[in-house]
Amino acid sequence: MNLLRRKSVEQSIRDTEQPEHRLRKDLSGLDLTVFGIGVIIGTGIFVLTGVAANQTAGPAVALSFVVAGVACALAALCYAEFASTVPVAGSAYTYSYAALGELIAWIIGWDLILEFVLAAAVVAVGWSQYFALLLDTLGVTLPPAITGGEGGAFNLPAALIVLILTAVLVAGIKISSRLNAVVVTIKVAVVLFVIVAGLFFVKRDNYTPFVPPAEPASGGSGADATLLEAVFGQAPANFGISGIFAAGALVFFAFIGFDIVATAAEETRVPRRDVPRGILGSLAVCTTLYVAVSLVVVGMQNYAELDTEAPLAAAFQAVGQPFIADLITVGALAGLTTVVMILMLGQSRVAFAMSRDGLLPRWLGRVHPRFGTPHRITIIVGVVVAVLAGFIPLAELAALVNIGTLFAFVLVAAAVILLRRTRPDLPRGFRVPWGPVIPVLAIVACVVLMLFLTVETWLRFFAWMALGFVVYFLYGRRRSRLAHDGQDRPPMPGQPDLDTGFGSSSPPPG
Numbered sequence: 001m002n003l004l005r006r007k008s009v010e011q012s013i014r015d016t017e018q019p020e021h022r023l024r025k026d027l028s029g030l031d032l033t034v035f036g037i038g039v040i041i042g043t044g045i046f047v048l049t050g051v052a053a054n055q056t057a058g059p060a061v062a063l064s065f066v067v068a069g070v071a072c073a074l075a076a077l078c079y080a081e082f083a084s085t086v087p088v089a090g091s092a093y094t095y096s097y098a099a100l101g102e103l104i105a106w107i108i109g110w111d112l113i114l115e116f117v118l119a120a121a122v123v124a125v126g127w128s129q130y131f132a133l134l135l136d137t138l139g140v141t142l143p144p145a146i147t148g149g150e151g152g153a154f155n156l157p158a159a160l161i162v163l164i165l166t167a168v169l170v171a172g173i174k175i176s177s178r179l180n181a182v183v184v185t186i187k188v189a190v191v192l193f194v195i196v197a198g199l200f201f202v203k204r205d206n207y208t209p210f211v212p213p214a215e216p217a218s219g220g221s222g223a224d225a226t227l228l229e230a231v232f233g234q235a236p237a238n239f240g241i242s243g244i245f246a247a248g249a250l251v252f253f254a255f256i257g258f259d260i261v262a263t264a265a266e267e268t269r270v271p272r273r274d275v276p277r278g279i280l281g282s283l284a285v286c287t288t289l290y291v292a293v294s295l296v297v298v299g300m301q302n303y304a305e306l307d308t309e310a311p312l313a314a315a316f317q318a319v320g321q322p323f324i325a326d327l328i329t330v331g332a333l334a335g336l337t338t339v340v341m342i343l344m345l346g347q348s349r350v351a352f353a354m355s356r357d358g359l360l361p362r363w364l365g366r367v368h369p370r371f372g373t374p375h376r377i378t379i380i381v382g383v384v385v386a387v388l389a390g391f392i393p394l395a396e397l398a399a400l401v402n403i404g405t406l407f408a409f410v411l412v413a414a415a416v417i418l419l420r421r422t423r424p425d426l427p428r429g430f431r432v433p434w435g436p437v438i439p440v441l442a443i444v445a446c447v448v449l450m451l452f453l454t455v456e457t458w459l460r461f462f463a464w465m466a467l468g469f470v471v472y473f474l475y476g477r478r479r480s481r482l483a484h485d486g487q488d489r490p491p492m493p494g495q496p497d498l499d500t501g502f503g504s505s506s507p508p509p510g
Helices: 009-015 029-040 043-083 092-099 102-137 156-172 174-200 227-232 240-255 270-299 310-318 322-356 373-391 393-420 436-453 453-478 483-484
Strands: none
Touching: 009 092, 029 174, 029 270, 043 240, 043 270, 043 310, 043 322, 043 393, 043 436, 092 102, 092 240, 092 393, 092 453, 092 483, 102 156, 102 310, 102 322, 102 373, 102 393, 102 453, 156 174, 156 240, 156 373, 174 270, 174 310, 174 322, 227 436, 240 270, 240 393, 270 310, 310 322, 322 373, 393 436, 393 453, 453 483
16 A cells, blocks of 8 residues: 555645535635734743743844744745645645655644644643733732642643633634734734833843853753754753754744644635735744844843743833733733634644545544534544643643644655655745755754754654554554545546545546
């Protein structure tokens, strides 16, 4: 049996018209851009700025955001080409199926489950912390037993926000888009206010030295060492040039989510035009905001004194502005709300595409007759994320989100190169400039960032992938639609279609 059998682009597009799997096309290019901003601006801008500046990069943390942003931009160009060519739900999974084959598609789909579900749970826990902090400023203190604090048995706020957002996602993509637009407006307004207000408290001396001298990192041993250290025997230094790249691998988490825009391609009115705009537009806006905020916060307070849990709020507290600190808490709460929602949206669409292809049970991919959403898989995703956020401490697993995302980016970039060679005839609404150069640079940039992740993270990632292989060979390989029709391309005229039983009237591709 051919494990690298490919599902043609034409067949993928035709599958979107099946009545029981047809999603509503309600989104515009602006909706997609706002979705991207909604999922990107969150933990990174409110937390990781302080961690990266204080421990690894110093004032040059702004350059770390640029490094991570460039890696994402290179990958984003590849996503934009694929999304304009294959406007189908599933993002990297669907693209890999068309270019690299079924086994690789399964691997990337399994990888995206790791990325989106864990990321949503991690961010939901962060939402709970900010929610408790906001209530505390209002004089209401939640007991640690229900907030995941020390000795707590269950993080109730985290689980509840996940379930509420699950209901919103089930109710329809347009309702989700409207809620996202409102919340994004709030958090972007807060971020812009922080930038403008912070400029009045910037001290030039705090930028000197902009790139602090390199210091030997404490270095890890065994599984705690970075892969770079394990391979070359030397730990990457804190600060200096090495510190900028190490911080780039850390703040990469801040950019996770722009690829979710591609998962909504099937629900977009003009996907060939609007999906590339949404991906690149949201990434450009967020990178600009990240760099501006990082420059302001390290200018307000010396990098060695930055708080690593709530750096923006603490910086304004330090200059005697508690009101702005409280406002930042509101902005962070709003920001994390949309991040959780859109991460779950992305996961439900990837699982929807996999179930439509038979790699997951097909009944999961049924679309609600009234709401036009894959309600079954959305509810399952919501319950799983709620359980993870409520019960499991996820701090040590957050790095898995980074490695999963970087791995997906590598495969998408490789798939662009391969599909250019195997299907040059396909109409492409957007083409990555400079031929294979940009995809190759995307692969190199992502691999470099992956080297700065710990051996323990790599081992956990390989364990998850091994479990994925087991599931594929026990279930997906035999249940796949391509395993039943035995084709790597759409039916020829007059040949019966697997789902309808009727012959195809479309001419053969090419």
